[in-house]
Amino acid sequence: MPPSKEWKEVVSDGEDARFLGYAEYLQGLQRARAQKGRALHLKQNLALKGELVIDPDLPEPARHGLGARPGRYGVWVRLSNGSGASQPDPKGDLRGFALKVIGVDGKKVIPGMESARTQDLLFINHPITAMRNTDEFLAIVKGMQTPALLLPRLIGAVGFFRALAILKAAVKDLGFKMTSVATTDYFTAAPISWGPYAVKVKLEARAKPDPSAKAGGTPGYIGEELTSRVKANAVVYDLRIQHYVDPTSTPIEEHDREWHSPWLTIGTLTLPAQDVTSPEGRALQAKVEAASFDPWHALVEHRPLGNVMRARNHAYRLSTQERGAAAEPEQS
Numbered sequence: 138m139p140p141s142k143e144w145k146e147v148v149s150d151g152e153d154a155r156f157l158g159y160a161e162y163l164q165g166l167q168r169a170r171a172q173k174g175r176a177l178h179l180k181q182n183l184a185l186k187g188e189l190v191i192d193p194d195l196p197e198p199a200r201h202g203l204g205a206r207p208g209r210y211g212v213w214v215r216l217s218n219g220s221g222a223s224q225p226d227p228k229g230d231l232r233g234f235a236l237k238v239i240g241v242d243g244k245k246v247i248p249g250m251e252s253a254r255t256q257d258l259l260f261i262n263h264p265i266t267a268m269r270n271t272d273e274f275l276a277i278v279k280g281m282q283t284p285a286l287l288l289p290r291l292i293g294a295v296g297f298f299r300a301l302a303i304l305k306a307a308v309k310d311l312g313f314k315m316t317s318v319a320t321t322d323y324f325t326a327a328p329i330s331w332g333p334y335a336v337k338v339k340l341e342a343r344a345k346p347d348p349s350a351k352a353g354g355t356p357g358y359i360g361e362e363l364t365s366r367v368k369a370n371a372v373v374y375d376l377r378i379q380h381y382v383d384p385t386s387t388p389i390e391e392h393d394r395e396w397h398s399p400w401l402t403i404g405t406l407t408l409p410a411q412d413v414t415s416p417e418g419r420a421l422q423a424k425v426e427a428a429s430f431d432p433w434h435a436l437v438e439h440r441p442l443g444n445v446m447r448a449r450n451h452a453y454r455l456s457t458q459e460r461g462a463a464a465e466p467e468q469s
């Protein structure tokens with residue numbers, strides 16, 4: 138199946154008001170924690186700087202947005218645990234990889250930020266989410282506030298069979314034992330536009346996991362492992378996109394369905410050897426913690442798509458406002 142431009146978003150009645158309500162709920166949790174931090178993905182494992190190279194002469198379906206702007210870009214990376222609470226790394230969680238590409242010219246999506254020079258891409262360590270849509274996502278987040286009541290609350294929100302399916306998928310995802318960020322693949326899980334096309338994006342680790350490696354056991358092992366690895370060696374990923382081909386193989390609105398279409402490499406992300414404990418490295422940790430990574434920090438060619446992305450258009454703005462996040466950087 139070739140890439141298709143026939144993708145469609147389906148906006149449900151009243152969803153914008155509902156999504157704003159969800160964002161306000163998350164902001165309320167953030168306020169209740171009474172500490173300046175993110176509503177989700179609170180714990181920063183590590184921040185790194187790096188370089189993204191976009192390849193020249195890409196085939197037409199890839200030659201839009203970033204794909205039409207080949208060259209070298211400075212980047213910031215924020216690695217995180219998914220929870221809104223700060224938990225020890227061995228506790229099951231989703232892992233985030235937030236990428237800020239800096240120095241990207243071209244009109245951006247958010248009104249008032251059209252001339253910002255950043256393109257953000259937010260990844261997690263799974264190709265899909267356990268939740269099909271934002272209503273399910275918030276049902277889980279709300280249920281988790283009192284874990285003993287999670288199951289009855291989830292059943293109340295989405296029905297018995299759907300609740301069991303979500304929990305089964307979530308337990309599997311959360312149970313993944315990460316040995317190293319450097320050997321893990323990361324996925325946007327939700328789609329973005331790529332000029333007239335729709336795509337999902339992936340970072341595919343060049344280093345493959347060592348089958349004998351075991352996940353660490355210390356509360357901060359994810360950042361500690363990466364700190365010592367990157368002190369001596371670069372960490373490298375291929376940046377790849379996967380095009381929408383048809384509504385069955387590549388659904389736009391159902392975020393629990395993996396896409397079936399070929400992956401195409403469009404560039405390389407390199408996190409060069411660096412000492413995160415040096416004064417410069419420590420300054421970067423603070424700068425990235427204060428920054429705001431938002432899927433809507435995007436070129437108009439890369440508008441986020443699907444209901445989860447539309448909900449995120451409220452959630453990230455309220456969360457960054459609540460914690461007084463820094464303005465978008467002009468340079469890396």
Ligand code: HEM
Nearest residue numbers: 175176177178215233234235259326327430448452456457
């Ligand atoms: C495919 C689905 C999703 C992915 C891949 C994803 C990924 C991420 C990542 C990687 C971060 C950390 C960003 C950073 O390091 O600064 C983050 C933060 C956050 N996410 Fe999501 N997320 C998803 C869905 C959602 C949804 C549905 C909501 C709520 C409606 C949401 C709300 C938030 C909030 C409020 C933050 C903190 C924003 C801040 O203060 O900077 N996310 N997400």
